[in-house]
Amino acid sequence: MRRLFLVLFAAVTGLLLGISPATAAAPTEFGTDWHDPVTAGPPVSAPGTTSCKVTVAETEFRDYTPYKNTYLPPKGCGDRWAKVVLRLEGAVAGRQFDRLGYLAIGGVEVLRTSTPEPSPEGITWAVEKDVTRYSATLRSRQPVEMLIGNTVNETYTGVIKVKATLTFYKAEGRTKPARTPDQVLTLEGAHNEGAVYEGRLTTPRNSERIVAEVYATGSGGGCEEFWYLTVPDAAPYSCKAKDGPYREVRVSVDGQLAGIAAPFPTVWTGGWSNPFLWYVIPGPRAFDVRPVEYDLTPFAGQLNDGRPHKIAISVAGVPDGQSGWSTPTNILVWQDAESDRVTGALTTHHQGEPTNITAYEPGTEHRLNSEGGHSLTVGGYLDTSHGRIDTTVTRNVGGTSTHRWTGGESTDALKARWTDDETVTVAGRGPAVATRTHRVYTMDGETSVGAGDRLRTVMTMGDRADSVTLRSGERVGWSRSDDTYTGDAAYNQNVPRDQRHATGVSSERYRLYGPGVCYDRTLATAQGELTQDRQRC
Numbered sequence: 001m002r003r004l005f006l007v008l009f010a011a012v013t014g015l016l017l018g019i020s021p022a023t024a025a026a027p028t029e030f031g032t033d034w035h036d037p038v039t040a041g042p043p044v045s046a047p048g049t050t051s052c053k054v055t056v057a058e059t060e061f062r063d064y065t066p067y068k069n070t071y072l073p074p075k076g077c078g079d080r081w082a083k084v085v086l087r088l089e090g091a092v093a094g095r096q097f098d099r100l101g102y103l104a105i106g107g108v109e110v111l112r113t114s115t116p117e118p119s120p121e122g123i124t125w126a127v128e129k130d131v132t133r134y135s136a137t138l139r140s141r142q143p144v145e146m147l148i149g150n151t152v153n154e155t156y157t158g159v160i161k162v163k164a165t166l167t168f169y170k171a172e173g174r175t176k177p178a179r180t181p182d183q184v185l186t187l188e189g190a191h192n193e194g195a196v197y198e199g200r201l202t203t204p205r206n207s208e209r210i211v212a213e214v215y216a217t218g219s220g221g222g223c224e225e226f227w228y229l230t231v232p233d234a235a236p237y238s239c240k241a242k243d244g245p246y247r248e249v250r251v252s253v254d255g256q257l258a259g260i261a262a263p264f265p266t267v268w269t270g271g272w273s274n275p276f277l278w279y280v281i282p283g284p285r286a287f288d289v290r291p292v293e294y295d296l297t298p299f300a301g302q303l304n305d306g307r308p309h310k311i312a313i314s315v316a317g318v319p320d321g322q323s324g325w326s327t328p329t330n331i332l333v334w335q336d337a338e339s340d341r342v343t344g345a346l347t348t349h350h351q352g353e354p355t356n357i358t359a360y361e362p363g364t365e366h367r368l369n370s371e372g373g374h375s376l377t378v379g380g381y382l383d384t385s386h387g388r389i390d391t392t393v394t395r396n397v398g399g400t401s402t403h404r405w406t407g408g409e410s411t412d413a414l415k416a417r418w419t420d421d422e423t424v425t426v427a428g429r430g431p432a433v434a435t436r437t438h439r440v441y442t443m444d445g446e447t448s449v450g451a452g453d454r455l456r457t458v459m460t461m462g463d464r465a466d467s468v469t470l471r472s473g474e475r476v477g478w479s480r481s482d483d484t485y486t487g488d489a490a491y492n493q494n495v496p497r498d499q500r501h502a503t504g505v506s507s508e509r510y511r512l513y514g515p516g517v518c519y520d521r522t523l524a525t526a527q528g529e530l531t532q533d534r535q536r537c
Contacts, residue, residue, distance in 0.1 A: 026526035030491075030502040033121040034528025035280045039287065040510035040521045041483065044085050044128045050170040052077040057103065057164040061150040069144040071105050074168045079139045080177035083169040086111060086131045088162060093122025096158025098269040100219050101148030102328070103164055106137045107186045109328045111164075112215040112289040114268045115148060116282060117275045118158050119528075120497070127287045131166070133332065135180045138166070181211075181332040187311055190329070195318045197327045200308035203300070206342045208384050209334035210300050213291035214313055216249045216263050216327045224324025227317070228265050228416055228443065229403060231368050235360045237405060241319050244358040245416075246372030246399055248316040249327070251294050253302065254309050257351055259294030260376050262397040262420040263315070264463065265443050272447055274457035276489040276504040280525040284463040284483045284508075291330070295424050297391040298380030301344025316354070317372075338385035348379030348392065366405050373398035389428040396421045413446035431472035440464045449493070456490035479514035503527055 052074035059067040073079065088103070088111065096118055103111040110131050116123060131138075148160050171177040187199025203210060218224040223239035230241035251259040267283040269275060278286070296303070303309055313327040336342050352375035361367040379392035401416035420439040425432055442462035449455050462484050469477035489504030505526045512519040524532035 026529040026531050028503070028527065030276060030279075030500075030504065030528050032497075033119045034123075035525065035530045036123050037116040037125040037280060037282060037287075038523060038530065039282065040508040040523045042510065042512055042519045042521075044083075044130045046085060046167070047082050047169050047175045049082060049172050049175050050077060052168045052170070054166045054168070055163065056105065056144050056166055057146045057162065059146070059162060061099070061101075061148040061160040061162070062152045064147070064149040066145050066147040069146075071138070071142045071144050073139055073141070074166075077168045077170040080171055081132065081135060081168045082171040082175045082178055083130065084132045084135060084138060085167045085169075086129045086164065087167065088113065088127045088164045089124070090115060090126070090163075091122065091124045091161045092116075092118040092158045094118060094120060094157035094159075096150070096156050096160070098271075098275075099148050099150050099160060100217070100268070101146070102215075103144075103146045104328075105134070105144055106140075106142035108134055108137045108184050108330050109215055110134055112217065112291075112328075113148075114266075114282075114286050114289070115160055116269045116287075117279065119279070125287070129288055132178045133180055134184050135178065136182060137184045138168075182335040183333040185331040185333060187329055187331070188308065192323070194321055195323060195325065196312050196314045197329065198310060198312040199329075201303065201311045201331055202306070202308045203303045203331070203333055204335050205304050205306050206336045206339050207300050207304050207333050208297075208336045208342050208382055208389070210296040210303065211332040212251055212259070212294045212296055212311070212329055213332065214249060214251065214261075214294070214327050214329045215289055215291045216261075216313075216315070216325065217266060217289055218247070218263070218315075218325050219268075222324045224318065224322070225268070226271075227263075227324075228401060229412070229414060231403065232358055232360065235362075235366060235368055237366070238409060241317060243317055243319075243356055244368070244370050244372075245401055245403070246317045246356045246370060248354075248372070248374055248397060249292050250314050250316055251296075251329075252310075252312045252314075253296065253299045255312075256349065257376060258296055258299055258378060259393075260374050260395055260397055261292040261294065262399060262418045262439070262441065263292065264290070264441055265416070265418070265461075267459075267461065272445060272457045272459060273455060274447065274489050274491070276491055276502045277457050277459060277487040277506060279504075279528055280530065281485065281487070281506045281508045281523055283461055283485055295391070295393045296331075297382070298346055298348070298378040298393060300342070300382055301380055302346055304342055304344070316374075317356070336384045336386075342382050342384050344380055344382035346378065346380040347390075348377060351376045364406065365411075368401075368403040370401045370403070371399070387429045389426060392423075392425045394423045410449045411446065412448075415444045417442050433469065433471050433476075435467065435469045437465060437467040453493045454490055455493050456488070458488045459486065461485045477515065479517070480512070482509075482511045484509050507532075
């Protein structure tokens with residue numbers, strides 16, 4: 001097996017690690033081995049301070065038995081760190097499906113991931129993630145649970161080997177401790193009631209900021225893995241949903257809607273019937289599933305009464321009684337250090353009427369046009385030790401799509417766009433601060449089956465976000481990110497591996513800009529070989 005190991009990330013300065021930017025020659029078709037999986041995303045920056053490393057998991061996954069361990073904080077780096085970086089290294093060989101997994105420490109989910117599908121000779125890969133925000137949990141001894149559910153038998157031979165470590169960077173010299181939540185909570189008694197995930201939350205009585213993060217994924221191998229392709233019952237297609245493809249992840253507090261969000265249309269590494277599309281470059285977020293975040297601070301006055309409150313997470317659009325979504329939830333809490341009790345109230349709650357319109361057009365080529373959206377504004381105040389603070393959160397989400405398919409679904413195509421616009425305004429004694437974020441997710445793909453039962457998939461995906469922070473209307477911060485994937489792959493179906501004659505090209509360009517930040521990296525592949533690695537900044 002080729003053991004050229006490529007670190008998934010390149011330094012922001014532009015120094016590439018382990019590969020040449022020159023274009024490489026590519027074979028005419030896929031062989032029995034290909035380049036280890038890589039992504040174009042930026043590295044996790046780290047200060048040049050004393051560091052300590054802790055191994056939290058090292059195991060093999062052959063079935064659906066969770067791995068359990070005990071985490072102990074590092075020695076020699078204090079307990080107020082400048083940065084904490086999680087690194088997951090994996091290896092798998094043979095034949096195996098893409099598998100979903102999680103890592104939880106102290107019940108707090110710190111990583112949700114999926115695995116690449118292997119070559120017969122085997123692959124290795126790595127994922128890095130900034131987990132500094134979970135420092136409060138990492139300061140004490142905690143139980144560890146990890147699972148990448150897997151099946152190993154005579155056909156699916158791939159055993160998934162993983163090692164997860166945490167590297168702690170000490171706050172020393174001019175490097176100060178990171179500002180992190182004072183507590184990271186999970187929902188008590190969390191369970192699923194049909195398609196709703198719910199539990200109880202008791203916050204500290206002096207909470208002054210509360211943020212929920214939900215690792216929402218449509219998964220499980222059913223139609224909700226491809227929720228964006230579902231159609232109403234009247235349309236002749238294999239994946240049905242009474243209300244069509246529109247999905248929206250909602251969080252409620254004591255039965256009242258508290259937050260809405262558009263889910264990201266993650267494609268796992270076997271997605272769209274064509275693993276050759278994703279063997280080397282996965283789709284955006286496939287290895288590091290980012291949580292959806294909701295600022296629940298307007299509800300803090302209600303939550304701070306010392307009693308447990310019901311928190312529920314649901315996915316609008318999922319047919320009644322149907323599962324297929326996973327929504328584990330963490331609650332990040334910042335406390336008022338100068339007050340034992342912070343009081344307040346919810347003052348504004350207005351939601352627009354949800355829209356969800358589908359129009360099915362029968363014909364030789366079936367077509368479903370879909371459009372949905374929703375808006376929500378919530379506001380509240382808190383009386384803190386530093387005065388009254390008003391927080392208002394406004395969010396608008398929407399999605400449009402056109403789904404085309406032919407009889408037998410020999411051609412199946414989707415062009416879709418989702419938006420998620422959010423403004424959080426905080427006003428107190430000083431000037432009001434507003435943070436506006438505009439998120440856009442796009443998908444333009446088609447799978448077709450031609451002569452000789454040859455399947456071809458063409459795909460473009462986009463993951464973009466623009467954010468600006470204003471103080472009294474003047475810009476004081478901004479960022480812009482753009483992760484674009486393109487691919488085109490084909491292979492002969494229903495034949496032995498050596499007769500598939502698979503071909504495929506793919507590329508990813510990741511751009512990140514902000515004050516003092518310029519990152520722009522492009523990767524390209526052909527037939528499993530990395531043909532380009534270019535850094536522009």
